Amino acid sequence: MDIGTQTIKMVEVSGAGSSLRVTGLAIENTPPGTVMQGVIADPKTLGAALKQMRTKNGIKATKCVCSVAGAAGMVVRVIEVPKMTPSELAETMKWEVERHIPFAASDVELSFQKIDNPESDNDPNNPNMEVLLAVAQRDMIAQHINTLTAAGLTPLVIDVEPLAVGRALIDLSKEGLQSKNVVIVNIGASQTDVGVFKGGALRYPRTIPLGGDNLTRAIADRLGLSMDAAEDEKRAHAVILMDLVKSGQADEMMYGTAGGMEDAGISTPFDVDMSAPLPPPLFGGGETPAAAPASPFDIAEDNPFVNSTATNPFAESANPFASPFEVAAPDTSEAPVVVEPAMVPVEQVEPHYERRKEVFNAILPMLGEFVMELRRSVDYFRSKYPNDTMDLILLCGGSARVQNLDQYIEHDLGVPTSVADPFAGLNVTSKNMSVTRRMEVASAMSVALGLAARDAVLGKE
Numbered sequence: 505m506d507i508g509t510q511t512i513k514m515v516e517v518s519g520a521g522s523s524l525r526v527t528g529l530a531i532e533n534t535p536p537g538t539v540m541q542g543v544i545a546d547p548k549t550l551g552a553a554l555k556q557m558r559t560k561n562g563i564k565a566t567k568c569v570c571s572v573a574g575a576a577g578m579v580v581r582v583i584e585v586p587k588m589t590p591s592e593l594a595e596t597m598k599w600e601v602e603r604h605i606p607f608a609a610s611d612v613e614l615s616f617q618k619i620d621n622p623e624s625d626n627d628p629n630n631p632n633m634e635v636l637l638a639v640a641q642r643d644m645i646a647q648h649i650n651t652l653t654a655a656g657l658t659p660l661v662i663d664v665e666p667l668a669v670g671r672a673l674i675d676l677s678k679e680g681l682q683s684k685n686v687v688i689v690n691i692g693a694s695q696t697d698v699g700v701f702k703g704g705a706l707r708y709p710r711t712i713p714l715g716g717d718n719l720t721r722a723i724a725d726r727l728g729l730s731m732d733a734a735e736d737e738k739r740a741h742a743v744i745l746m747d748l749v750k751s752g753q754a755d756e757m758m759y760g761t762a763g764g765m766e767d768a769g770i771s772t773p774f775d776v777d778m779s780a781p782l783p784p785p786l787f788g789g790g791e792t793p794a795a796a797p798a799s800p801f802d803i804a805e806d807n808p809f810v811n812s813t814a815t816n817p818f819a820e821s822a823n824p825f826a827s828p829f830e831v832a833a834p835d836t837s838e839a840p841v842v843v844e845p846a847m848v849p850v851e852q853v854e855p856h857y858e859r860r861k862e863v864f865n866a867i868l869p870m871l872g873e874f875v876m877e878l879r880r881s882v883d884y885f886r887s888k889y890p891n892d893t894m895d896l897i898l899l900c901g902g903s904a905r906v907q908n909l910d911q912y913i914e915h916d917l918g919v920p921t922s923v924a925d926p927f928a929g930l931n932v933t934s935k936n937m938s939v940t941r942r943m944e945v946a947s948a949m950s951v952a953l954g955l956a957a958r959d960a961v962l963g964k965e
Contacts, residue, residue, distance in 0.1 A: 508693060587631060590618075618634070686895060716902055926953045
């Protein structure tokens, strides 16, 4: 169960390995006021809603794995400590945790796990080892347990989202991602969790305080709409117009120059000290875009919208801009007259183009900040592992469905990027959600699937 600020996602599974089956799926809006910035504020009301949701969607399982999120109440971090035995590590972490959390260490739940890395573990010249640390405020965990109990569920484990999403998209992947270097970008309503995985292990988790709500707010501010109306506008018309991005017009819209961020006097992400575990926040930077390609409005000769007045009223056999006083000389040759293809503006082919351009213009500054934060994570990985390449960026979460977001990130960062489908290759037997609906919400279900499949991947503890 993935309890988010805007939506609740449930996934029910049975079996393990090749016999793993997805037997139940559900996604519904979170009751207003019950979850604030990832923290449960009203366990009783939310618990009743979860019980009703399970019954409505035919989910029979009563044992539950849930996750916690929210930068204010928890920390997930990879840290380096001197090489030591497990018993020494357990004692050390009691004191080490205080250096890495922004709240009192006396009232937290703590978990840690050494990250296996044969290359460094067997290197006598490397005195350190990496440890994955997860710390959450005790009250935050208690609220989740109280909610699940009120829903008639038995909580087995309270997990963390970066590990759950990696389980769903890497461990269960049929594409061999377990041996690849992958960035998973989980875009929620109020924040985005970024996890850099090397060989299937989480090596660099961080949270970006930007999410789908920021895009909605940008649309509301720019177009003078309420948040509800802006959310509808985002769902209907939020499209990243790659023709403007590739031609450099998006840079001009954002920075007032086609030269990109440097020409506008904005520092680049390479000014950041990438040797630090968590470099200081920096919004801005980037690379100068490549030379603009051919005009996005160039239409091929076989385009059905040109050369035919039946399909395109703007296609004429003579130049419509010629002077009315010019008389063409009669053509006495037998060669056929060659008519140049008319250039049909995108807005004539796509009736909503102008509205989409308005929305794109509204969200563009936020997209720029978002991609630059992703660049920092990728560059940090490259600085720490200079001999490795980043193989793939996977997008998930509700706002990953913004059209062309994967193309925009790939264009800017130069890393293959796609929107994840956590159910690809799995046996989905659930009948309470249509295939069309499942494909529509699949990327948002990644965390819930990873939670449900925890025992199937890790084995029962």
